[in-house]
Structure formats: C-alpha cells, structure tokens
Amino acid sequence: MSETAAAAKIKRSLCKKCQSIIYKKVQVDLSKLNPVSADIFTQSGKDRASFQGKVKTRSCGIYFESRKPEERSGHRMLCDRDYLYVVGGFSNSPTAHLFESESVLQSLLLKEIWRFNLLCDKWEKVDMNYDDFPREMASFACELFLSSLCSDTPSGSNFTRAYMFGGTSFPFGDQPSDRVQILRRVPDRSFHWQQLNTTGHTPIRQYGSSIVFHRGVLYLIGGTTGHIYNSEIRSLSRSCQRTSSEVWEWKLLADGAGLIGRYRHETVVVDDDILIIGGGNTQWVADLDKIPAFDTRTNRLKTYFTYPDSEHGYPMGRMCHACVQYNGKIYILGGCSAVDMETESASLFDDVWELNTSSWKWKKLPTSLTLKMCFHGATDGCIYIFGGALDGKFRTRCNLLQRMWLQPPSLQYFAQRAVLASLPRLFEKILDSLTLSDPQKLFKIAYGYQNDKEREFGSFFNNQLLFRIHSANPGSVQEARCRGFSFPSPEPHFALFGPTDDCVELIGVNSFSYKVFRCSADRIPASVVPYGAE
Incomplete structure (x- = not known):
C-alpha cells in the first residue's frame, strides 16, 4: 500500500470515529440532558x-x-x-x-x-x-x-x-x-x-x-x-x-x-x-x-x-x-x-x-x-x-x-468535551490538569497535534473538528471564523461540531431548547434546517 493510500485510510478511519462521537454528543435533546x-x-x-x-x-x-x-x-x-x-x-x-x-x-x-x-x-x-x-x-x-x-x-x-x-x-x-x-x-x-x-x-x-x-x-x-x-x-x-x-x-x-x-x-x-x-x-x-x-x-x-x-x-x-x-x-x-x-x-x-x-x-x-x-x-x-x-x-x-442541567450547557462546554472525546489517547496522561476554566490549554494541544499530522500526511485534519465557531443573534445568523480555537464574544448560540461528508453539524441552544441542524458546508450558515427534516 502506498504512503498516500495509507494516509487516506487513516484519515477515513479517524473521520468515522470522530463522526460517531460527534453524533453521540450532538444528537441528544434537552429532555435527555435535563x-x-x-x-x-x-x-x-x-x-x-x-x-x-x-x-x-x-x-x-x-x-x-x-x-x-x-x-x-x-x-x-x-x-x-x-x-x-x-x-x-x-x-x-x-x-x-x-x-x-x-x-x-x-x-x-x-x-x-x-x-x-x-x-x-x-x-x-x-x-x-x-x-x-x-x-x-x-x-x-x-x-x-x-x-x-x-x-x-x-x-x-x-x-x-x-x-x-x-x-x-x-x-x-x-x-x-x-x-x-x-x-x-x-x-x-x-x-x-x-x-x-x-x-x-x-x-x-x-x-x-x-x-x-x-x-x-x-x-x-x-x-x-x-x-x-x-x-x-x-x-x-x-x-x-x-x-x-x-x-x-x-x-x-x-x-x-x-x-x-x-x-x-x-x-x-x-x-x-x-x-x-x-x-x-x-x-x-x-x-x-x-x-x-x-x-x-x-x-x-x-x-x-x-x-x-x-x-x-x-x-x-x-x-x-x-x-x-x-x-x-x-x-x-x-x-x-x-x-x-x-x-x-x-x-x-x-x-x-x-x-x-x-x-x-x-x-x-x-x-x-x-x-x-x-x-x-x-x-x-x-x-x-x-x-x-x-x-x-x-x-x-x-x-x-x-x-x-438547569439550562443548556454552554457551547464551550460541548466543544471541550467533543475535543476530549475525539482524541482520547492524546489527553489520557494529563487529564488531571485539564479544566473547564482553561480551554486554551486543551485546544492548543489539539491544534498542535493537528499541525503535526498535517505536516506528516498533508491535509490529514483538513476541515476537522472545531475549525469554525458560529454565533447567532435573534433573527439572524453570523459566522465568525476562529482559527486556533478562539471563541467569539459574546458567547455563541451556534457552534460547528465537525463535517459529515459534505455537511456540517450545528448545535443551536436557547433557553430550555436544544436543536441539531445540518447545512451544506459550502453554504454555512445559509439554509439551516432542523436535523432529520430532509
């Protein structure tokens, strides 16, 4: 098997694993969180x-x-x-x-x-x-x-x-x-x-x-x-x-x-x-x-x-x-x-x-x-x-x-948990030092790991987890591109949870409501529809 084919196989395996974890985290409504x-x-x-x-x-x-x-x-x-x-x-x-x-x-x-x-x-x-x-x-x-x-x-x-x-x-x-x-x-x-x-x-x-x-x-x-x-x-x-x-x-x-x-x-x-x-x-x-x-x-x-x-x-x-x-x-x-x-x-x-x-x-x-x-x-x-x-x-x-939960958790909470779930072996030896109040430590480690893999396999992690964070105001949706896992302020109502082939998963949170959306990756965040409505 050539080096390119081996890299593609590893990428498909990792993407499948990430998606299964993402689906597990995202496809849950507030009735199961609360x-x-x-x-x-x-x-x-x-x-x-x-x-x-x-x-x-x-x-x-x-x-x-x-x-x-x-x-x-x-x-x-x-x-x-x-x-x-x-x-x-x-x-x-x-x-x-x-x-x-x-x-x-x-x-x-x-x-x-x-x-x-x-x-x-x-x-x-x-x-x-x-x-x-x-x-x-x-x-x-x-x-x-x-x-x-x-x-x-x-x-x-x-x-x-x-x-x-x-x-x-x-x-x-x-x-x-x-x-x-x-x-x-x-x-x-x-x-x-x-x-x-x-x-x-x-x-x-x-x-x-x-x-x-x-x-x-x-x-x-x-x-x-x-x-x-x-x-x-x-x-x-x-x-x-x-x-x-x-x-x-x-x-x-x-x-x-x-x-x-x-x-x-x-x-x-x-x-x-x-x-x-x-x-x-x-x-x-x-x-x-x-x-x-x-x-x-x-x-x-x-x-x-x-x-x-x-x-x-x-x-x-x-x-x-x-x-x-x-x-x-x-x-x-x-x-x-x-x-x-x-x-x-x-x-x-x-x-x-x-x-x-x-x-x-x-x-x-x-x-x-x-x-x-x-x-x-x-x-x-x-x-x-x-x-x-x-x-x-x-x-x-x-x-x-x-x-x-007395209200839906913050999107940063979901983001940190999703990163931990997608790269468990990367963090297992330093779990004691990872905390909610220091998200940058977690994201910098994941970002560094991603860059190492990109140098090794080319676009190994291209378009992977948490490359963009989306924010929403009542009646409108705005996109904030945040390379390196920084978060926009004020706290977003929508966050990108990763690609699913040509689509991305978005999570939307309002007071005591919790919905999952899918939209085309090249039209983010246009034409957002409830998950399962297609």
Missing part, C-alpha cells in the same frame, strides 16, 4: 466493588484509572468553575479508614475531601494530612466563599476558602462542635484547615445547622445538640478590636421565638432576606406553603406565603433535602419526612421542585432523582447530587453522583 436520572456517573453503593481500589471507568470517550468516594451521608458539597468537592460525611462501609483512625466508631467519619473534574468526569482524592481534619465531620454547616461570583463564562473563578461550622462525631450528638473552621486553598493548589478565632455570644455545640454569607457577614440558623432543637439566629463578622490575629465576633440576632426548633434545613438569600426552607426534628417537619425568613436589615422574622403548583399542589414538608438557588429560582431535591412512631422509619422523597422568587409559585418538575434519598448534597448552576441515605431508618447509603 433529567437527573439520565446523567449518572458512578455506580450505586450496593456495588461494593466500585470502590475496592482502582477500577476501570469510561467517561466522555476516555478510559482512565479512577477511584471513587465511598458511600456516605451527612457530607457537604462545594462547587466552583472546575471541580465539585465532597467534604467529610459518615459511612458504614467496610472500606472506611479504620487503619487511620483512633477507634472503630471514629473510623466511620470520613476525614477526607474528594473532587470531581467537571470537564473530564474524573474523581481525585485531595492530598491532605488526616490529623489536620476537624473531629466533627458529619452534619456540619458549610458555606463557600468565592473571590468572585461563579459563572458559566470561561473566566469563572475557583474558590479560595470555605467555612464550616459545628458538626458531630459518632454516635451522632456525641461531642458536637461550636467551632468555625476554614478550608483554605493555598497558592500551590493544596488545601489546609484553619480554626477561626471567635468571641462574643458563642452558640451552643450543635450540628445540622445552616450557614450563609451575605454582605460579608456569616449567618448561623438553627441546629441541634442531638436532644434539643433550636431556631436561634446569629451573625459572625470580623471584630473591630485590634488584635495580633484575625478575630470574628458572634452576635445573637433572634432567639427563634415563634419558630419550632429544627435541623437539616436549608437557607438561601433573596434580596436581604434569608429564607429558611424545610427542616425539622424526629417528630415534625416544616411545611413549604409558608416559608419563614429573616430580614437582615431589621433583624426581624417574617413569612413568605407561596402559591401551589396548579396540578400538584405544594411539595410535602421535609428535612435532610438538597437545595439550590439559581437565576431567581429555588430548587429542592429529595429529603425525608419525620420519623413515624409506629414504624420507626421516615418516608423518603425523590421529587424535584422549583420555587420562582418573583411569583412565589411552586412548580413540580417532570423529573426525579434516580433513587429516593436524604442527607445528600447538591450544588448550584448545573445541579450535582452525591451520596445520601436510601432507607427510612438511615442504614443504607450510596456513592451515586447525579446531575441535572
């Missing part, structure tokens, strides 16, 4: 082999050696531009870190942090000293502090520090905490814990509280000692006193009179009001038709009256649920009821609800969690849900990771 149950990354906790050392995993067309976090509940989650973080939790898995622990009971508390690469779908355990972790790593309150707001833009920020309050050892309620810990990200990309020096009206030792940052002040609401439940509201801010070290001061703002004491509730900020969503105790859970709120301007409690879904009414009252705020809407996922005294078991939920903070009307979304669960965690933007308890007596846990 449901939680359609985007599962890990096996359930019932599969013990899934976390016995290293296992082979396939994701985004890439094979890599990967370990996964153990099944757990009572953990907390953080998410920035590049990673999803899972912090602490409780696990009764036989693979818990008994060999690192002081006792069998303490080994069930997971003193560890895992992060999930949102671009490569890869888990990685953060390298931290076990002895540096706080003792109380279950049902603590956690709040992410960002150097700037997270966004879907390429320049989105990664977090610099996160705050943790309270928590409990095991058995639950044994030695709860009243300390505030800071998880700091240091310049070498590692992390360390630091206890915050506090003074003032210190809260009691408790767990299951909720904390939230607003205008530079940390607010603490509710919690339990394991026996006594409260709805006290405190603030924590930097002290005005001049000292050699940073000191923060606690202030009691409200004693919670008029509110039933609760734990495992969630809090979100709307304007200057902190909404207290759900929560409860062993015998009672808060309803969701009326939502109590704390006005940070007047330091007084108030109530928001909500409107039911026209078909499904109000969501059931619950605690131990996940809650996310995004674009003027509040989402609640899963959770559980109070414990039934006869069965000594709680009812678990798998539903997903949306509360519009403009109309204050509830809407039940046409999707559900893969499994009914509580004590799980979720993050904002694209909602990620990890782990949780699977039965009403809280004995069975999972390490299931699910996600739900």
Whole structure:
C-alpha cells in the first residue's frame, strides 16, 4: 500500500470515529440532558466493588484509572468553575479508614475531601494530612466563599476558602462542635484547615445547622445538640478590636421565638432576606406553603406565603433535602419526612421542585432523582447530587453522583468535551490538569497535534473538528471564523461540531431548547434546517 493510500485510510478511519462521537454528543435533546436520572456517573453503593481500589471507568470517550468516594451521608458539597468537592460525611462501609483512625466508631467519619473534574468526569482524592481534619465531620454547616461570583463564562473563578461550622462525631450528638473552621486553598493548589478565632455570644455545640454569607457577614440558623432543637439566629463578622490575629465576633440576632426548633434545613438569600426552607426534628417537619425568613436589615422574622403548583399542589414538608438557588429560582431535591412512631422509619422523597422568587409559585418538575434519598448534597448552576441515605431508618447509603442541567450547557462546554472525546489517547496522561476554566490549554494541544499530522500526511485534519465557531443573534445568523480555537464574544448560540461528508453539524441552544441542524458546508450558515427534516 502506498504512503498516500495509507494516509487516506487513516484519515477515513479517524473521520468515522470522530463522526460517531460527534453524533453521540450532538444528537441528544434537552429532555435527555435535563433529567437527573439520565446523567449518572458512578455506580450505586450496593456495588461494593466500585470502590475496592482502582477500577476501570469510561467517561466522555476516555478510559482512565479512577477511584471513587465511598458511600456516605451527612457530607457537604462545594462547587466552583472546575471541580465539585465532597467534604467529610459518615459511612458504614467496610472500606472506611479504620487503619487511620483512633477507634472503630471514629473510623466511620470520613476525614477526607474528594473532587470531581467537571470537564473530564474524573474523581481525585485531595492530598491532605488526616490529623489536620476537624473531629466533627458529619452534619456540619458549610458555606463557600468565592473571590468572585461563579459563572458559566470561561473566566469563572475557583474558590479560595470555605467555612464550616459545628458538626458531630459518632454516635451522632456525641461531642458536637461550636467551632468555625476554614478550608483554605493555598497558592500551590493544596488545601489546609484553619480554626477561626471567635468571641462574643458563642452558640451552643450543635450540628445540622445552616450557614450563609451575605454582605460579608456569616449567618448561623438553627441546629441541634442531638436532644434539643433550636431556631436561634446569629451573625459572625470580623471584630473591630485590634488584635495580633484575625478575630470574628458572634452576635445573637433572634432567639427563634415563634419558630419550632429544627435541623437539616436549608437557607438561601433573596434580596436581604434569608429564607429558611424545610427542616425539622424526629417528630415534625416544616411545611413549604409558608416559608419563614429573616430580614437582615431589621433583624426581624417574617413569612413568605407561596402559591401551589396548579396540578400538584405544594411539595410535602421535609428535612435532610438538597437545595439550590439559581437565576431567581429555588430548587429542592429529595429529603425525608419525620420519623413515624409506629414504624420507626421516615418516608423518603425523590421529587424535584422549583420555587420562582418573583411569583412565589411552586412548580413540580417532570423529573426525579434516580433513587429516593436524604442527607445528600447538591450544588448550584448545573445541579450535582452525591451520596445520601436510601432507607427510612438511615442504614443504607450510596456513592451515586447525579446531575441535572438547569439550562443548556454552554457551547464551550460541548466543544471541550467533543475535543476530549475525539482524541482520547492524546489527553489520557494529563487529564488531571485539564479544566473547564482553561480551554486554551486543551485546544492548543489539539491544534498542535493537528499541525503535526498535517505536516506528516498533508491535509490529514483538513476541515476537522472545531475549525469554525458560529454565533447567532435573534433573527439572524453570523459566522465568525476562529482559527486556533478562539471563541467569539459574546458567547455563541451556534457552534460547528465537525463535517459529515459534505455537511456540517450545528448545535443551536436557547433557553430550555436544544436543536441539531445540518447545512451544506459550502453554504454555512445559509439554509439551516432542523436535523432529520430532509
């Protein structure tokens, strides 16, 4: 076989492979992207082999050696531009870190942090000293502090520090905490814990509280000692006193009179009001038709009256649920009821609800969690849900990771994933260093590889993946030719995903719509028609 014929054969093989991957990525509508149950990354906790050392995993067309976090509940989650973080939790898995622990009971508390690469779908355990972790790593309150707001833009920020309050050892309620810990990200990309020096009206030792940052002040609401439940509201801010070290001061703002004491509730900020969503105790859970709120301007409690879904009414009252705020809407996922005294078991939920903070009307979304669960965690933007308890007596846990898109992903996200899928072996050794916030690194490597192949085989990659990016304005379509994988600004609504003989694949995205188009390669972007209409 001649060199030219060999090159042509390789080119046809690669093009066929790229097209199959492109078709797999492009020919999917939002109904398959949006449901939680359609985007599962890990096996359930019932599969013990899934976390016995290293296992082979396939994701985004890439094979890599990967370990996964153990099944757990009572953990907390953080998410920035590049990673999803899972912090602490409780696990009764036989693979818990008994060999690192002081006792069998303490080994069930997971003193560890895992992060999930949102671009490569890869888990990685953060390298931290076990002895540096706080003792109380279950049902603590956690709040992410960002150097700037997270966004879907390429320049989105990664977090610099996160705050943790309270928590409990095991058995639950044994030695709860009243300390505030800071998880700091240091310049070498590692992390360390630091206890915050506090003074003032210190809260009691408790767990299951909720904390939230607003205008530079940390607010603490509710919690339990394991026996006594409260709805006290405190603030924590930097002290005005001049000292050699940073000191923060606690202030009691409200004693919670008029509110039933609760734990495992969630809090979100709307304007200057902190909404207290759900929560409860062993015998009672808060309803969701009326939502109590704390006005940070007047330091007084108030109530928001909500409107039911026209078909499904109000969501059931619950605690131990996940809650996310995004674009003027509040989402609640899963959770559980109070414990039934006869069965000594709680009812678990798998539903997903949306509360519009403009109309204050509830809407039940046409999707559900893969499994009914509580004590799980979720993050904002694209909602990620990890782990949780699977039965009403809280004995069975999972390490299931699910996600739900609140809006179609950005085209840059699709572009990066498509490049990874089309050249898996090129990137498999550097997956840890590839992130969503640094697309140029990924594209430069692919572009360099392409140029090398062009020098070797001539036009080996001519007209291949991502040579042009297309942008669209309402009522018109404009083409922006971007050699070298740079992206036009503002973010495009249409992007080229590669050739199919004499046609190209275009993806079009609007709010909650997702369509695939085909058009002649020599008439881009004229005469765009929906895919399959020819």
